[in-house]
Amino acid sequence: MGVHQIVERGLAMVPEGRRLFAGMTVQEHLDLGAFTPRARAVRPASLARVHALFPFLHERRRHVVRSLSGGQQQMVAIGRALMSNPRLLMLDEPSLGIAPRLVRTILTALAEINRAGVAVLLVEQNVQAALTLAHRAYVLESGRITAEGPSAALLSDAHVRRAYLGPLATRA
């Protein structure tokens, strides 16, 4: 099965480093996001949803993505993935190299996407943020799962707190 067929079946991925098409505009990214037949059929609805989620993408629709900041580009990448109308959205390190304020915007958006009925699989080094956001979490160390369970349980797990959340979090 080709990758485009996997996308057609409802799996979308936001790759690490965003991987945008540098010379193309914000709107062109969203147009391309709805490339598969299933996505094209609901394109206007998807576009409205993405614009509601990130109004920025509407304001800057004619801008070439090269001119945007890292966080803004991440919104384009997520918007592009959402335009394929996915059932499962996978994100690889969406907070990497992005201003903290925009990290919050993006994580809030992910929660909203999830509430709208899209399953979200997030790979994230920002453990505090990931655990606050997710329903269920897995801790990977050197490629092995060393802890798993409901996020709330992991947040209070002594090992996880010591290893990932730092001494301040342990004392709190």
Next chain:
Amino acid sequence: MSALAQQIVLGILIGGLYGLAAAGLSLVFGVLKVLNVAHGELIMLGGYAAFWAVALLGMDPFGSLVLVVPLSLLAGVVLYGALFGFVVRANEETREKNSLLIGFGLALVLHALAVRLWTADERSIVTPYGGAVITVAGLSIPVVRLLSLVIAFAVIGGLQLLLTHWRWGKAIRATAEDWQAALLTGIDVRRAYLLAFAMGTGLAGTAGVLVSVGYSVSPSIGLEWTLKALIVVVLAGLGSMIGTFVGGILLGVAEALSAAAFGGPYREVVGLVIFVVVLCARPRGLFGR
């Protein structure tokens, strides 16, 4: 002075064809990362197709585009399926090397085939309006060549519109920028490759028609045109079709100027000098990203 101006006018006229020849090469290289060194031979075949359409079917030379363009698009599909479709499965470095080998092989085969079928003679299309000349401010402009320039510009403009507005045109540009990201976006990248290659062959066919109408065609013109196209691609850079067209005209004018300054035999040298200078000074080309 007016002799120089006349040379420059002729340089602009042939430069448009350089631009058109380069557009196909640039599209294929930019999207597939495959350097098709048989591009000039495809132009040669387009030229012969036009020649025979005029000689055997009595078509108008420019009218033969209606026949030659679909044929060359089809030839592109066949060539991609038979030869280049295998190359694009390799990683990018292997792609470039293997595509060079395949391209040279294809060029040799097509050249030999053309000699065998149509002899090594130079042929040009004779038309009733072939000798017509417009005189503007003391400069004579051959009508056929002017028409060729206009057609070349229209084709490049149309191509630019396709790439910016057509769904698959955007997909082709996305594939050129980052094929893996294009895959993740749901684009069938193989299909984008096929389309880009066929369009590249179609552009070569179109250029071939215009070459045989305004100039002449023989089995050996292939290498010459591949070289011109390559120089223009290096000069203009990848990513803009209009830029490529302008690059072609710049090369045509530069050749005319050097022929005027140093004499006819040095006409070809200036292109190669430009090639080296641009690679040293601005490897991305004048309009490249």
